[in-house]
Amino acid sequence: MGADRLGLHGAGVDDVGPRLHRADRGGPARRPADRGVAARLRAFTDGYGLDERQRAELPDALGRRARAMHGFLRTNAPVQPWSRIWREDGPYWLATADYLDAHEDAWRTALD
Incomplete structure (x- = not known):
């Protein structure tokens, strides 16, 4: 299935992270992985x-990349x-980096 069909054309890893409104950006790491x-x-x-190989490397890279942006x-x-x-x-x-790091096991499970 192509990225366009999934509605991911032009999507970045940011689009995978928690959907947070500005007022709700304070503590997503405390929530369970959705x-x-x-x-x-x-x-x-x-x-x-x-x-x-890329799937195995991605969970570790998610939080690291968000932290690099911060x-x-x-x-x-x-x-x-x-x-x-x-x-x-x-x-x-x-907050996104904390969330991604806190739920790295959930991302690994989703990609197995």
Whole structure:
């Protein structure tokens, strides 16, 4: 099944993460992994045709990549437009990284 058919054309790994509204970005890591998130992750990897090695590496990479985005925004916060993005989205990226790390086992199970 292709990525377009799954509605994933142009989707990034961000689209697999927790669906959070700005007001709800404070603590997703404390929540259990949503089966829907795991299903979207599986659909993402199926749609893009990830092989067994890529699927095995993905769960570890998810939190690391979100944490890297948080670090990038923090480092570049003194410069516009990054200061605005840091202020508005920095907490989101940290919460997303925490969520992804906290549920790495669920992502591995979804991809087995």
